[in-house]
Amino acid sequence: xxxxxxxxxxxxxxxxxxxxxxxxxxxxxxxxxxxxxxxxxxxxxxxxxxxxxxxxxxxxxxxxxxxxxxxxxxxxxxxxxxxxxxxxxxxxxxxxxxxxxxxxxxxxxxxxxxxxxxxxxxxxxxxxxxxxxxxxxxxxxxxxxxxxxxxxxxxxxxxxxxxxxxxxxxxxxxxxxxxxxxxxxxxxxxxxxxxxxxxxxxxxxxxxxxxxxxxxxxxxxxxxxxxxxxxxxxxxxxxxxxxxxxxxxxxxxxxxxxxxxxxxxxxxxxxxxxxxxxxxxxxxxxxxxxxxxxxxxxxxxxxxxxxxxxxxxxxxx
Amino acid sequence: xxxxxxxxxxxxxxxxxxxxxxxxxxxxxxxxxxxxxxxxxxxxxxxxxxxxxxxxxxxxxxxxxxxxxxxxxxxxxxxxxxxxxxxxxxxxxxxxxxxxxxxxxxxxxxxxxxxxxxxxxxxxxxxxxxxxxxxxxxxxxxxxxxxxxxxxxxxxxxxxxxxxxxxxxxxxxxxxxxxxxxxxxxxxxxxxxxxxxxxxxxxxxxxxxxxxxxxxxxxxxxxxxxxxxxxxxxxxxxxxxxxxxxxxxxxxxxxxxxxxxxxxxxxxxx
Ligand SMILES: Cc1cc2nc3c(=O)[nH]c(=O)nc-3n(C[C@H](O)[C@H](O)[C@H](O)COP(=O)(O)OP(=O)(O)OC[C@H]3O[C@@H](n4cnc5c(N)ncnc54)[C@H](O)[C@@H]3O)c2cc1C
Ligand SMILES: Cc1cc2nc3c(=O)[nH]c(=O)nc-3n(C[C@H](O)[C@H](O)[C@H](O)COP(=O)(O)O)c2cc1C
Ligand code: FES
Numbered sequence: 243x244x245x246x247x248x249x250x251x252x253x254x255x256x257x258x259x260x261x262x263x264x265x266x267x268x269x270x271x272x273x274x275x276x277x278x279x280x281x282x283x284x285x286x287x288x289x290x291x292x293x294x295x296x297x298x299x300x301x302x303x304x305x306x307x308x309x310x311x312x313x314x315x316x317x318x319x320x321x322x323x324x325x326x327x328x329x330x331x332x333x334x335x336x337x338x339x340x341x342x343x344x345x346x347x348x349x350x351x352x353x354x355x356x357x358x359x360x361x362x363x364x365x366x367x368x369x370x371x372x373x374x375x376x377x378x379x380x381x382x383x384x385x386x387x388x389x390x391x392x393x394x395x396x397x398x399x400x401x402x403x404x405x406x407x408x409x410x411x412x413x414x415x416x417x418x419x420x421x422x423x424x425x426x427x428x429x430x431x432x433x434x435x436x437x438x439x440x441x442x443x444x445x446x447x448x449x450x451x452x453x454x455x456x457x458x459x460x461x462x463x464x465x466x467x468x469x470x471x472x473x474x475x476x477x478x479x480x481x482x483x484x485x486x487x488x489x490x491x492x493x494x495x496x497x498x499x500x501x502x503x504x505x506x507x508x509x510x511x512x513x514x515x516x517x518x519x520x521x522x523x524x525x526x527x528x529x530x531x532x533x534x535x536x537x538x539x540x541x542x543x544x545x546x547x548x549x550x551x552x553x554x555x556x557x558x559x
Numbered sequence: 560x561x562x563x564x565x566x567x568x569x570x571x572x573x574x575x576x577x578x579x580x581x582x583x584x585x586x587x588x589x590x591x592x593x594x595x596x597x598x599x600x601x602x603x604x605x606x607x608x609x610x611x612x613x614x615x616x617x618x619x620x621x622x623x624x625x626x627x628x629x630x631x632x633x634x635x636x637x638x639x640x641x642x643x644x645x646x647x648x649x650x651x652x653x654x655x656x657x658x659x660x661x662x663x664x665x666x667x668x669x670x671x672x673x674x675x676x677x678x679x680x681x682x683x684x685x686x687x688x689x690x691x692x693x694x695x696x697x698x699x700x701x702x703x704x705x706x707x708x709x710x711x712x713x714x715x716x717x718x719x720x721x722x723x724x725x726x727x728x729x730x731x732x733x734x735x736x737x738x739x740x741x742x743x744x745x746x747x748x749x750x751x752x753x754x755x756x757x758x759x760x761x762x763x764x765x766x767x768x769x770x771x772x773x774x775x776x777x778x779x780x781x782x783x784x785x786x787x788x789x790x791x792x793x794x795x796x797x798x799x800x801x802x803x804x805x806x807x808x809x810x811x812x813x814x815x816x817x818x819x820x821x822x823x824x825x826x827x828x829x
Contacts, residue, residue: 272792279560300809307785307795312606318794465605493605516788519562
């Protein structure tokens with residue numbers, strides 16, 4: 243029966259081969275261990291760990307999150323255990339698992355990105371690097387690397403020159419034209435693009451007239467940002483030659499399919515893990531069911547199949 | 560850690576803002592330790608988005624235990640949705656989470672301090688201590704804004720607790736704040752408590768911790784924080800603590816993992 247025919251969810255993003263296109267997003271799944279009792283990491287397409295810096299970081303003072311309509315703001319401040327503790331305490335647990343491990347990394351200077359890439363290259367058990375470029379460049383007055391094509395180019399070139407691992411560059415949506423940044427990091431040699439990181443936002447307590455986050459501003463994630471993410475993924479897919487990983491607000495199979503249909507070759511699930519820790523497993527099963535219903539056997543038959551009825555469309559209102 | 564749908568057995572209003580909810584979930588009832596908590600999905604959709612953290616108030620002592628209670632205060636959207644739920648409906652729970660209260664090192668005077676809804680996790684602790692053979696004496700200091708906050712007092716009395724009530728408006732018990740009266744009471748005791756367990760608003764917790772430190776009494780405080788995940792994955796629930804050897808300052812611990820129960824000496828107060 244057609245119903246029992248094998249379904250393939252495997253995808254190839256340039257040098258990165260995944261058994262299915264569902265990954266977990268950095269900062270929402272710890273180092274894999276936190277949810278392991280509920281979500282065996284080996285079932286996932288890949289695990290992207292919390293962003294790592296050269297030195298440990300304390301992060302921002304609390305309060306660090308605030309729930310908004312269909313979303314949440316966070317200003318964790320990139321708290322992390324630092325490179326050494328990651329390699330000594332976190333990676334050994336992930337290493338024996340048969341799931342690709344992607345290390346998300348960030349720095350305050352181009353030099354720090356370069357050093358991190360050097361230290362991570364050749365480490366057993368790391369299958370790819372994801373460069374978080376949504377960080378302030380302390381040498382450029384705190385402007386984020388990811389909002390300037392030239393700085394983004396420098397960071398990605400620095401990492402590229404020090405590693406043979408697959409390099410993913412994670413784009414920030416907080417820019418006027420995301421395709422300009424996408425092209426810059428493509429020229430710098432990124433193998434893959436992932437987008438979007440969180441959308442800059444804020445919230446105020448009207449009783450105290452204080453910001454809800456101690457850091458005043460934070461990043462919005464969750465279902466509230468999905469349409470923005472989807473639009474940006476679609477734009478970047480049109481404009482770039484490298485494979486794209488889509489994320490931002492995915493909570494269901496249908497959400498994941500939307501990203502695949504507009505051309506993402508894989509997806510990451512972030513905030514939804516908090517709400518429904520089983521969500522990634524549900525999406526993996528859901529993708530299979532969808533393919534069966536559509537009479538298809540391979541997820542690649544869905545990717546980039548957006549049907550635009552009336553010719554090319556602009557980004558107008 | 561389990562992800563389970565529990566059946567709501569009852570959801571009773573016990574005072575204007577407080578509700579008791581009974582939940583049938585044998586696996587969680589059998590595992591959860593005093594002071595641990597659950598992340599509750601207050602409805603199936605995505606707005607409100609995040610789960611809400613709640614303590615377990617009491618385990619129902621059938622053998623083996625199959626059900627338990629939460630005690631909650633309606634303060635916002637999530638708890639209003641909870642209050643509207645009916646018996647027989649199901650509620651999605653993630654837990655048990657965090658590290659809870661530890662038994663005292665020796666038998667002797669046990670002091671519990673609760674402020675308002677801070678009473679929530681203490682009956683589970685009290686029952687566990689009594690049923691595991693601690694003889695006390697046991698004392699509960701319980702403060703509320705008004706008499707309506709002072710629920711489940713009889714339950715503590717039945718367990719052999721001496722209960723001292725305090726209300727801000729003087730409607731029941733002593734008038735004022737728990738911490739004000741407690742200090743004086745402690746100074747009159749021949750035997751100092753072997754441990755102080757405390758749950759309540761931040762300023763109360765701070766005063767309790769400082770009092771305990773002055774008298775060299777070990778304190779165990781159940782702390783609150785805004786939580787994203789409840790499992791240590793998101794790093795939202797940070798509480799400033801003394802840095803361990805060699806760690807950075809400021810050092811933030813995850814309330815959901817390292818806590819919610821902290822040794823009062825660990826915390827760096829604002
Ligand atoms: C470990 C722990 C155990 C708790 N146990 C209990 C309990 O047994 N009974 C009880 O009534 N309350 C308890 N609380 C507090 C309870 O979680 C909040 O009252 C509840 O989340 C409020 O949700 P809301 O949607 O009604 O309020 P809203 O104000 O609308 O919530 C907005 C956001 O803030 C969060 N939030 C608001 N107040 C608190 C708070 N005090 N602590 C943590 N997060 C908060 C909510 O979870 C939500 O994400 C506990 C908190 C923690 C951290
Ligand atoms: C609590 C939290 C922490 C995050 N930490 C990181 C991080 O360390 N590095 C990173 O590149 N993105 C981080 N992100 C962004 C997510 O990986 C993701 O890009 C974003 O949340 C949008 O996806 P979502 O809507 O599915 O959550 C974090 C997001 C959240 C909510
Ligand atoms: S709530 Fe996510 S780390 Fe504590």
